[in-house]
Amino acid sequence: MTEKNPYFENIRGRLGLGCMRLPKAGEDVDGPLVEKLVDQFMQAGFNYFDTAHGYLDGQSETALRSALVRRYPRDSFVLTDKLSTAFFEKREDILPLFESQLAACGTDHFDFYLMHAQSSKTYDKFCACGAYEIAAQLKAEGKTRHVGISFHDTAPFLERILNEQPAVEVVQLQFNYMDSEDPAIQSLACYEVCRRYGKPVIVMEPAKGGSLVKLPEKALEAARSAGCGPAELALRYAAGFEGVMMVLSGMNDEAMLAENAAFMAEPKPLTAEELAAIGRVREAFRAVGLIGCTGCRYCTAGCPMSIPIPDIFSCVNAWRQHKDWSAAYYYNNVYTMTGGKASSCVGCGQCEDACPQHLPVRQLLAGAAAEFEKK
Numbered sequence: 001m002t003e004k005n006p007y008f009e010n011i012r013g014r015l016g017l018g019c020m021r022l023p024k025a026g027e028d029v030d031g032p033l034v035e036k037l038v039d040q041f042m043q044a045g046f047n048y049f050d051t052a053h054g055y056l057d058g059q060s061e062t063a064l065r066s067a068l069v070r071r072y073p074r075d076s077f078v079l080t081d082k083l084s085t086a087f088f089e090k091r092e093d094i095l096p097l098f099e100s101q102l103a104a105c106g107t108d109h110f111d112f113y114l115m116h117a118q119s120s121k122t123y124d125k126f127c128a129c130g131a132y133e134i135a136a137q138l139k140a141e142g143k144t145r146h147v148g149i150s151f152h153d154t155a156p157f158l159e160r161i162l163n164e165q166p167a168v169e170v171v172q173l174q175f176n177y178m179d180s181e182d183p184a185i186q187s188l189a190c191y192e193v194c195r196r197y198g199k200p201v202i203v204m205e206p207a208k209g210g211s212l213v214k215l216p217e218k219a220l221e222a223a224r225s226a227g228c229g230p231a232e233l234a235l236r237y238a239a240g241f242e243g244v245m246m247v248l249s250g251m252n253d254e255a256m257l258a259e260n261a262a263f264m265a266e267p268k269p270l271t272a273e274e275l276a277a278i279g280r281v282r283e284a285f286r287a288v289g290l291i292g293c294t295g296c297r298y299c300t301a302g303c304p305m306s307i308p309i310p311d312i313f314s315c316v317n318a319w320r321q322h323k324d325w326s327a328a329y330y331y332n333n334v335y336t337m338t339g340g341k342a343s344s345c346v347g348c349g350q351c352e353d354a355c356p357q358h359l360p361v362r363q364l365l366a367g368a369a370a371e372f373e374k375k
Contacts, residue, residue, distance in 0.1 A: 001267045002045030003266045003267075007200045011048055011246070013264065014267065015235075015264035016050050016202070016249070019046065019056075019064060019250075020052070022059075023252040024367055029056060029060070029063040035071070038068050040261075043326050044257075048246055051079070053104070054084050058104070061105045064105055065104060069106040069107050080106060082096070083113065083115055083119070083126075085125055085126070091134070094130075099132075109145065110144045112147075113147055115149045115150070117298075119151070120153055120157055132168075135167075146169045146171035148168055149161065149170075150171075150172035150202075151172065153192045155186050155189035155220065155350055158190050159193050162194075170200050173202070175190075175244075176208050177212070177282065179205075180313075191361075200245035201243050201279075202245060209295070213230045215320070216321045218284040219288075222264070222277055226278075228263075229259065231260060232263045233254070233270075235249060239264065240267070240270055269333075283297070288320055291317055291359065299355050300355065302351075304346060305340035305346060307365070308335045311335035312331065312335060313364065315335065315368070318330075319371065327372075330369075342365040342372070343369040343373055348369075
């Protein structure tokens with residue numbers, strides 16, 4: 001039996017299905033498999049779904065229309081969508097965009113509508129275009145039930161937004177045990193700002209794009225020493241903080257969903273032994289020197305050289321973990337066959353502006369080029 005969510009009565013449980021990484025069959029979302037996942041998720045007692053207009057090049061919203069909205073009563077699930085800066089330039093663009101999102105999802109309202117990826121680089125545009133005022137208007141009209149933000153910046157900047165935008169009801173944060181004290185991410189400090197302002201937290205990237213599940217060997221041994229799997233350790237860590245109303249997981253197969261649903265039905269606080277295991281995982285993870293890319297692909301949309309940056313970083317991480325020849329093979333014969341190589345980077349920096357992890361992408365690409373493009 002899934003626990004009742006203490007923050008919003010229509011939400012069941014605290015596990016949400018993040019729809020940025022839905023399973024694909026070739027270039028398209030695998031519709032039949034998404035239907036199975038939606039059914040399995042709902043039958044397990046959960047009902048929160050998170051999407052955005054740019055996820056999977058627009059296919060995320062339409063996949064949910066087919067697999068969820070057309071197949072379940074509207075009051076049986078909770079649907080969150082987002083206003084993303086890439087899809088509007090002026091105030092007049094926002095309402096037509098919002099209506100197109102409703103149409104793409106096949107619904108007459110969203111339960112939550114978030115100002116997407118708020119940071120010092122995007123916030124001024126949202127304000128200049130009246131996005132927060134328009135969101136309040138949409139709430140007044142019943143076209144969204146609640147208004148919030150997703151956030152990627154420093155704790156002081158989050159405090160500024162919450163001061164200036166008191167109508168914000170929820171905050172979606174990247175929050176996991178590797179990023180909690182990272183000075184670039186500041187997730188624990190941002191969480192504490194939310195607590196001071198009484199804003200429930202939606203956790204994204206609790207497993208850091210899957211990297212806290214596919215751990216380096218020594219880190220995996222440390223995780224298993226606690227007597228539970230790495231996914232359980234990561235999700236229960238996030239769920240254990242007071243004020244966390246939802247933990248999103250990008251579950252793209254039935255086994256993953258079943259595993260997560262089992263321990264998130266009534267997530268137990270981590271024991272002292274499990275917290276100690278997390279400390280050992282952190283040490284082992286950092287010793288390998290992996291690139292902290294979550295694969296969100298925000299960096300690739302505007303790349304003038306069409307460099308598949310997350311795929312290149314996955315090759316670098318695979319090499320650092322396993323010293324496996326296949327990392328170089330995939331770099332040269334799969335990922336860069338249709339896109340630019342790491343050495344193609346022209347140094348424009350748009351990728352670093354877009355990166356939620358604040359990675360020095362240009363520097364990391366130079367390192368990848370040196371490693372994989374040797375004569």
